[in-house]
Amino acid sequence: MPITGEVLEVNPKLDDQPExxxxxxxxxxxxxxxxxxxxAELNKLLSSDAYKTLIGQ
Structure with a gap:
């Protein structure tokens, strides 16, 4: 994971509905x-717009 932290919860809905x-x-x-x-590590992540640009969408 690119962010240092503790996982608090995992989405159980994705087991049956990964879509x-x-x-x-x-x-x-x-x-x-x-x-x-x-x-401060959040500043190193891509925004959704930057990611779309990166993948050409």
Whole structure:
């Protein structure tokens, strides 16, 4: 994981409905909830717009 922290919860809905990750990634399709130790690490992550640019979408 690119962020230092502790996993607090894993989305159990994805066991039966993995398509939620693609259909609703910011809602019902979340993957994990974490407690972040180093918030400055967030600045190293790509935004959704930067990722779309990177993959050409």
């Amino acid at each position: 939620l990750v693609n259909k609703d990634p910011y809602g019902e399709g979340w993957i994990i909830k974490i407690s972040i130790e180093e918030k």
